[in-house]
Amino acid sequence: MWLKIRRPDVSRWSIRRKLLCMTSVLLIAVSLLGVRASQTYAQRSAQLSYDRLLTGAALQIAEQIALRHGKVVADLPRAAFETLALAPDDRVYYRILGPDDEHITGYDDLPSAPATRVRHAGSADGDTFRKVFFDARYRGEAVRFVVLERLLTETDFSGYIQIQIGQTTLARTSLADEISLRALQLIGLLFMVALLLVSLGIWMTLRPLERLNSALARRSSVDLSPLDLAVPREISKLVRTINHFMQQLGGTLDxxxxxxxxxxxxxxxxxxxxxxxxxxALDEEDAGLRQRQLNRVLESADRLSDTVNQLLSQAVLAHRLRSQQTEPVALDQLVREQCRQLALPALEQGVELAYDGDDAVLLQANAFALRQMVQNILENAIRYSNPGSEVQVRLEQDESYISLSVADQGPGIPDAEKPLVFERFYRSPNNVRTGSGLGLAIAKDVASYHRASLKLTDNQPAGLVVTVRFHRRRVL
Amino acid sequence: MRLSRLLTGLLLSATAAALQAETLWALPAKGTQASVLQIHGGADFVAIAPVLEAYQRKYPSIRVNYHEFGTRELYNRFLADLPKTPDLVMSSAMDLQFKLVNDGYAQPYRSAETQALPDWARWRNEIFGITYEPAVMVINSGFLDNETLPSSRAELIDLIRRKGDQVRGRIGTFDIETVGIGYLVWSHDNLRTASNGRLLESFSLHDTQLFSSSAAMLQQLALGNIVIAYNVLGSYAHAWARKYPVLSVVLPSDYTTVIMRSAFIPRASGNAPDAQRFLDFMLSLQGQQILADKSSLYPIRDDVSGETSAQNLRLSYSSPLRPIPLGVSLLVQTDAMKRSLILEEWRRAFEAPRGPGASAADDQ
Incomplete structure (x- = not known):
């Protein structure tokens, strides 16, 4: 049977938890290193202290070794043993060997120093004393030994006297334990203090976030005014972004x-x-008049339906523009298709649609929106054309621009009115044709969405030219 | 006599040399015998008997075999008999006792009684001081002619010089070659102070007699055959002084060396529980009081009352008491070469001027 191990989703952990975890791990690692180091240090310093006692005692004994009537005589000084008694509970073993390892006094079964070490240790400096330390087990206990060699020279004698002293390790072990216990206490204290400080630091660091959160939570749902909070620089970016977002949201809502x-x-x-x-029309009794009135009702209904269509398509368009990504669009095909669709309704109105354009015009754009724009511009041109006239559609591209122009031979728009026709529901006072007044406004929106310019110029001898110019590089 | 009731044991072996002597005092259990406690002791049986008797009254099922030795013989026998050991070893020869313990032959024991001992009276919870014995001088004041008693070693040397022939051959001290306590106290003083040399010179000039037991020395002192006894154990001295008022006990005011009778339980003891009970009993208030009252030994506990108690000793004498602590410095005295150096000096002092009638009375 397989066990599914669920890994904790670290990315969802709170920042506080992450920071605490990381710092704790770091602190524990540092503390462990400290403990290890302090134990090593404690052992070394205890070893050093008690090795000095051993050396001191051995030196005191060495001073009391002399030749008497050609024999090596060791007159053990009490002070040497009082030195060793500074480790009050440790057993002491000793022996003194003359030249050729002749036993002079003391314990005759002590373990010897590792042979190679005694002869070479410290012999280079030509000192009269040479010493070596070693650990061994003796009588079932761990014993630290020192072997001190002294060159004894008289007129008719020269040889090395070896003084070996061993001491059990109770005192040095307990000193080492005490030192490392102290160090452990100190490290523990430092650990706690550090953890406390880090927790405090984390709390203080995260407090602005809490404040920001509660400031947002306290707001009413319609309050979109910018936040004004004193926060650290890192968080002020977030506040700026939130403010920018709210500003946009406000604009959209407006x-x-x-x-x-x-x-x-x-x-x-x-x-x-x-x-x-x-x-x-209902009240009219005259049949001819009623017919005219009913025709007007029909006309009005058409205009209204046009308006509603435009409103809906604008709403859809706005939604698409917000929600849809851009894609590569073959603009030449798109324009040709629109022309084809509108050619027939135009002919019914007695207007001819002429297309002249480059092939393979590719553009990164929102196809739905572009189609809407082209349709609106074409419909507008057809609507204002006189019967028997022509609407010319051109599509051109060069290295940096793609430009689409639609020229009609209708009445045109006076210069003073040109900027106004992009406003929604603007209707020229001299305009008698049907139309919602939304077509060019929508075209303008689509053009700005694609960062294209939309310009109105006069056609010769009469009429209007609408030119949309896309920047190749700047298109989304 | 009370003791005679106890002495059901016999002198088991008396070999040719007196030092080889071992005396067995067998004390059968007062009730049904359940176990046997083997004690090797360096103390006179007479001194320890009251405590043993009280112990057996408290634990009636234990039979006690008390083997008495000279202190040095006790040490040698312990090593010779290994790995067989007794259950408890008691002796006043601190140096030899300590050497055995240092060499790992003792087992540790902790109890409320052992923990109550002062630090210098125990070591590693393996060896414990039981009694507290000052080494004193005893003067037969009959010969002083109303002169004040010497209160220190310097005054003693001065007195010997002034009296000259009056004290020649009439000074007694232990023969340190044969008496363990004698060696212990003398070698300790030798290592601690320089004035010992002057004392030795003075002794050798005045044909000092060497004794191998306190009893023999004090007897000669009571009889007037000697007038000064040096380094006698205080407990014996006080006992004799009570009997013979002419004897005056002096604790030297320069310093008074104090030795301890000590005990340890060997690692290989076959009956450690009884040995531990006996140790606790000796260190208990009851045991220490018995030591003080009936054995005239100075108990080590502070809270025991009576004439011979450590407390009384500290309060009633102005002399500085210097206990020989149980510690590794005792190893110096056990060192074979050190011992031979001390004995060599001792012999040199006594060989040359040795006069007639100065040979040791060997009555152990």
Whole structure:
């Protein structure tokens, strides 16, 4: 049976937890190193201290060794053993060997020093004393030994006297334990203090985030005014981003509100007109007049339906622009297709649609929006053309620009009105044709979304040219 | 006499040399015998008997075999008999006792009684001081002619010089070659102070007699055959002084060396529990009180009352008491070469001027 081990999702941990974990791991690692180092240090310093006692005792004994009547005589000084008694509970063993390892006094079964070490240790400096330390087991206990050699020279004698002293290791072990216990206590204390400081630091670091959170939580859902909080630099970026986001959201909401009220107005007024026209037709007794009135009702209904269509398509467009990614679009195909679709309705109106353009015009764009824009511009041109005239569509590209121009031979737009036609629901006062007043506004929105410029110029001898120019590089 | 009731044991072996002597005092259990406690002791049986008797009253099922030796013989026998050991070893020869313990022959024991001992009276919880014995001088004041008693070693040397022929051949001390306590105290003083040399010179000039036991020395002192006894154990001295008022006990005011009778339980003891009980009993208030009251030994505990108690000793004498501590410096005295150097000096002092009638009375 397989066990599924669920790995904790580290990326969802709280920052506090992550920081605490990391610092704890670091602190523990450092502390362990410290403990190890302090134990080594404790052992070394205890070893050193008690080795000095051993050396001291051996030197004191060495001083009391002399030749008497050609014999080596060791007159053990009590002081040497009082030195050793500074480790009060440790057993002491000793022996003194003359030249050729002749036993002079002391324990005759002590372990010898590792042979190679005695002869070479410290012999280079020509000192009269040479010494070596070693550990061995003796009588069932761990014993630390020193072997001290002294060159004994008299007129008729010269040879090395060896003094060996051993001491059990109770005192040095307990000293080492004591030192490392102290170190351990200190390290433990430092660990706790460090952990406390780190926790405090983390708390202080994260407090601005908490403040930001509670400031946001306290807000009403419609309050989109910028946050004003004193926060560290790292977090002020976040606050700026939030403020920017809220500002955009506010703009969007404002636009939506404006659009809704305008749309309501634009629908309510024609509806009221429609209703009164229908009422008039009902009341009219003369059949010819009633027919005319009913025709007007139909016309109004067409215009209203046009308006509603435009409003809906604008809403869809706005949504698409916000939600959809751009894709490579063959603009020449798209324009040709739109021309083909509108050629027939144009002919019904007595308007001819001519297309002239380069092939393979590729563009990174939102196809739906572009189609909407092209359709609006073409419809607009057809609508304002006189019967028997021509609408010319051109598509050109060079290295840096793609430009689409639609020229009609209609009445054109006076220069003073040109900037106004992009506003929603603007209708020229001299305009008698049907139209919602939204077509160019939508085209302008799509063009700005693609960072293209949309320009209105006069056609010769009369008419309007709409030119959309895309920057090749700057297109999304 | 009370002792005679106890002495059901017999002199088991008396070999040719007196030092080889071993005396067995067998004390059968007061009730049904359940175990046997083997004790090797360097103390006179007479001195330790009251404690043994009280111990057996408290634990009636234990039979005690008390083997008495000279202190040096006790040491040699311990090593010779290995790996067989007794259950408890008691002796006043601290140096030899300590050497055995240092060499790992003792087992540790901790109890409330052992922990109550002062630091210098125990070592590694393996060896324990039981009694507290000052080494004193005893003067037969009959010969002083109303002169004040010498209170220090310097005054003693001065007195000997002034009296000259009056004290010649009438000074007694231990023969340190044969008496363990004698060697212990003398060698300790030798290592601690320089004035010992002057004392030795003075002794050798005045044909000092060497004794191998306190009893023999004090007897000669009571009889007036000698007038000064040096380095006698205080407990014996006080006992004799009570009997013979002419004897005055002096604790030297320069310093008074104090030795301890000590005990340890050998590692290979076959009956450690009884040995531990006996050790605890000796260190208990009851045991120490018996030592003080009936054996005239100075108990080591501070809280025991009576004439011979450590407390009384500290309070009633102005002399500085210097206990020989149980510690590794005792090893110096056990060193064979050191011992031969000390004995050599001792012999040199006594060989040349040795006069007639100065030979040691060997009555152990």
């Amino acid at each position: 636009g939506l509100q404006r659009f809704t009220s305008e749309a309501a107005h634009q629908i309510r007024t024609p509806l009221a007109g429609l209703r009164s026209q229908a009422q008039n």
